[in-house]
Amino acid sequence: MQILQYLINGIALGSVYALIATGFSLIFNVLKFSNFSHGALMTLSAFSGYFIAAGNGWGLVPTILVSVLTGAAVSLFGEFVAFRRILTHNTSPVYFFVSSITLGTLYEGIVVLKVGANFYNYPRFFGKPYRIAGLFVARSDIIIFCISAAALLLLAYMIRKTKTGRALRSVSFDRDTASLMGINVTRTIQFAFIVSGALAGLAGVFLGINYTLYPTMGSIVVKGFIASVIGGLGSLPGAIIGAMLLGILETTLISIIGSGYAPVFTFVIMLVFLLVRPRGIAGSNIQEKA
Amino acid sequence: MAVLKIDNLYKSFGGVKAIRDFSLTADRGEIHGIIGPNGAGKTTIFNVISGIYPPDSGKISMNGKDITHLEQHQIALAGMGRTFQNIRLFKGLSVLDNVMCAFDPRSKYGVAGSLAPLPGRFREEKRGREFCMHFLQMVGLEKQAHEHPEGMSYGHRRRLEIARALACEPTVLLLDEPAAGLNPMEVGGLTQLILKLSNEFNFAILLIEHRLELVMNISQIIHVQNFGKTIAVGKPSEVRNDPQVIEAYLGKEDG
Amino acid sequence: MSLYSHILTQILITVVSVSGVFVLTGMTGMFSLGQAAFMAIGAYTSGILVTKLAMPIIVAWPAAVLLAVLVGLIVGLPTVRLRRDYISLVTLGFGEAITALLNRATTITGGASGLTGIPKRTTLLIAFVSAAAVVTLISFFKSSKYGRQCIAVRSDELAAKSMGINVPRVKMIAFLISVAVTAYGGCLYAFYTAYVDPTLFGWQRSAEWIIMVFFGGVNSLTGSILSTFVLSGLPEVLRFLQSYRAIIYAVLVLLVINFRPSGMLGEWELTPKHIKRLFKRPKGARAQEVD
Structure with missing residues (x-):
């Protein structure tokens, strides 16, 4: 019974990690670099959800909408100010790192300017947890899981079945060839940033519901990164599997050793994974181009 | 003893067979030209020999030592120098x-x-x-x-790449299209340079080149590749008249 | 201690850490987002050894640096063979793990309320000598065989391998040197402020160091040091800028990336030759006048 309880809590946690990991992997897939501004973007979107919607007494749905829209818009802005020139001028990919780190500093700096070091809480959107056959299932967990699953399914459908999805896949495969085939590469990359930003916004709200809102909450993005390393860097299904695995592992670990040491153990798990199977679960290892 | 010996090399990427059964034996002082249309798998041969990709099967040995599964930098230290088609x-x-x-x-x-x-x-x-x-x-x-x-x-950068490869003290030198992008005068200078180096260092040179006049003039042996396969091997004069080679380069004649 | 010597000491300690980041990021093109965690290891280890075990500083500081290097070896080992992204992701996770550890192991580290009672030993002179020594070592390193190999790895890993360069080894050496230097910066820091707590060593600090390296010039140690002085000095002098610090940094770097990607100084280095020429110039000018 206890194991089942961990499983339920783990899946709920894992679904938020999955949102983070897919948002991160999406950009990694298309541009082959790690977007380190993803965490700060979650923070910024979650706070805008608080100040525009939840703080004014609006409900869950408007809060989510505001955060998702903010995430998408800010992500698009980031693409324009930090990455566009590197792409068009074919500057060394090293600059993607610098740009994304700088953007992260910028987003977090803006949040700190507004809220200082204070903690904020979303109002309680949900009632008491359900009790089903001796198991506690928080209402928030159910809602979070359902919305996350719906968002990820929508993303999967978009990538596999739509024209934009096809464009995204061919740009991921080879930017130059895609451009020769008449695909609007810039538009496609912008689209990837919008979707990634929207996912960051959604994840931000959920993190805010699960924990509290604070300026450095973006560092939870590490869990998403670890999930995508475990799953195989750049693979979307891998990211989701890795996230679920990490969520379940973490809830189990926390119940055994307490929440304080859990980050240490998840880090050790990642190290071991890299030593044993550096390609990750999905097994696609993206090498730097020969 | 041969400086470089390649036996039955195979390599494919996904479904594309980039190298099918490639063999080559080179001695000191020899220049081997590798020619063929675009996409014939010439650069892939270099990339497999120098350890960038592992071969699917086959054996490569240099100075009698098996280097097939060595890492890239170990192969370089064992005596292989190379240049790149797109100057790196x-x-x-x-x-x-x-x-x-x-x-x-x-x-x-x-x-x-x-x-x-x-x-x-x-x-x-x-x-x-x-x-x-x-x-x-x-x-x-x-x-x-x-x-x-x-x-x-461009010409100077090509020469710099050659100097850098020489500093590896190679016994086998791989030159990947060293004349690409050079004007006719520079090509003449490059031809002289390759011959001079071959005399001075007495190493084996493998040369991929699109300019046939250059390869034909300085190589002792020519390997003609098409779709990953070797379609002809021999002296320049023999290869020049091989009907399969003419077909690969000019396309099949009608009638 | 006057305000200015206080500011100067802090800047010099930052120079030490930024020099370490220069080797890793500027020269080798690797990004460590957990670099500040190695500073934490240096600061906490030296602090604990001195306050709790009454060790002399001369033993405690090298021990702290050594521990950081050993930990760096474990963190680096799985990542140096893989593409660059991995070391960033792994070090970021490492930073979080170290922060958690420091917060949690209350009996040894003092937990969230921090480690107190560290004797104040770092003077302006010690900070200056340390910074000068580290900068000298790093500039020697840059012109050495490993320095060249680092730059080759940053520029083109594949070509570097083809020239016989053992890329994982070179990456590891660069990483460990930067870890050692940053950890030493941590020792200086702990024995200057006499107090450390886990919030000081988050990824924001690592990001700041990277920003300083890039603002100054990717391939210029001189530039990195200069930009450390400018970027960490300005907000100290102009106090009202303090709360906008992160935003100002970010905007400056975005401007540099968009309009001058090689940084302020690019590849230019100040060498002893330049300094000599600087002192000779008046003489030469006079000679010209006579002519």
Whole structure:
């Protein structure tokens, strides 16, 4: 019974990690670099959800909408100010790192300017947890899981079945060839940033519901990164599997050793994974181009 | 004994068979030309020999030593130098330092000497500089030693890549389209340079080249590749008249 | 201690850490987002050894640096063979793990309320000598065989391998040197402020160091040091800028990336030759006048 309880809590946690990991992997897939501004973007979107919607007494749905829209818009802005020139001028990919780190500093700096070091809480959107056959299932967990699953399914459908999805896949495969085939590469990359930003916004709200809102909450993005390393860097299904695995592992670990040491153990798990199977679960290892 | 011996090499990417049963035996002082239309798998042969991709099957040995499964840098240290089709010099390093990079793995001082002015460091750095300047002189770039390669002409950058490969002290030298992008006069100079190096160092040279007149003039043996397969091997004069080769290059004649 | 010597000491300690980041990021093109965690290891280890075990500083500081290097070896080992992204992701996770550890191991580290009672030993002179020594070592390193190999790896890993360069080894050496230097910066810091707590060593600090390296010039140690002085000095002098610090940094770097990607100084280095020439110039000018 206890194991089942961990499983339920783990899946709920894992679904938020999955949102983070897919948002991160999406950009990694298309541009082959790690977007380190993803965490700060979650923070910024979650706070805008608080100040525009939840703080004014609006409900869950408007809060989510505001955060998702903010995430998408800010992500698009980031693409324009930090990455566009590197792409068009074919500057060394090293600059993607610098740009994304700088953007992260910028987003977090803006949040700190507004809220200082204070903690904020979303109002309680949900009632008491359900009790089903001796198991506690928080209402928030159910809602979070359902919305996350719906968002990820929508993303999967978009990538596999739509024209934009096809464009995204061919740009991921080879930017130059895609451009020769008449695909609007810039538009496609912008689209990837919008979707990634929207996912960051959604994840931000959920993190805010699960924990509290604070300026450095973006560092939870590490869990998403670890999930995508475990799953195989750049693979979307891998990211989701890795996230679920990490969520379940973490809830189990926390119940055994307490929440304080859990980050240490998840880090050790990642190290071991890299030593044993550096390609990750999905097994696609993206090498730097020969 | 052969310097380089390649037996039955195979390599495919996904469904594309890039190399099908490639064999080659090269001796000191020989120049082997590898020709063929675009996409014939020529550069892939170089990439497999130099260890960038592992082969699917087959065996490569150099100076009698099996190098098939060695890592890229181990193969270089075992005596293989190469240049790249799309010139890959090190940005941020001077012309001389680019060449020095190929000497550095064999330079005899350690991390301590790198951080502090120990006597061994100065001795080795001086030896390295003289060693590398010698190669720069050979390719005619000694005056540009302290410039940056980004500002140099295409021809000079090609020559710098050759100097850098020479500093690996190779017994096998792989030249991947060294004449691409050069004007006819530069091609003449390059031909002379390759012959001079071959005489001086007596290593085996493998040469991929699109300019047939260049390959045909200086190679002892020509390998013609098409769709990953070797369709002809022989002296330039034999290969020139081979009907399969003519077909691969000019397309099948009608009728 | 006057305000200015206080500011100067802090800047000099930052110079030490930024020099370490210069080797890793500027020269080798690797990004460590957990670099500040190695500073934490240096600061906490030296602090604990001195306050709890009454060790002399001369033993405690090298021990702290050594521990950081050993930990760096474990963190680096799985990543140096893989593409660059991995070391960033792994070090970021490492930073979080170290922060958690420091917060949790209350009996040893003092937990969230921090480690107190560290003797104040770092003077302006010690900070200056340390910074000068580290900068000298790093500039020697840059012109050495490993320095060149680092730059080659940053520029083109594949070509570097083809020249016989053992890329994982070179990456590891660069990483460990930067770890050692940063950890030493941590020792200086702990024995200057006499107090450390886990919030000081988050990824924001690592990001700041990277920003300083890039603002100054990717391939210029001189530039990195200069930009450390400018970027960490300005907000100290102009106090009203303090709360906008992160935003100002970010905007400056975005401007540099968009309009001058090689940084303020690019590849230019100040060498002893330049300094000599600087002192000779008046003489030469006079000679010209006579002519």
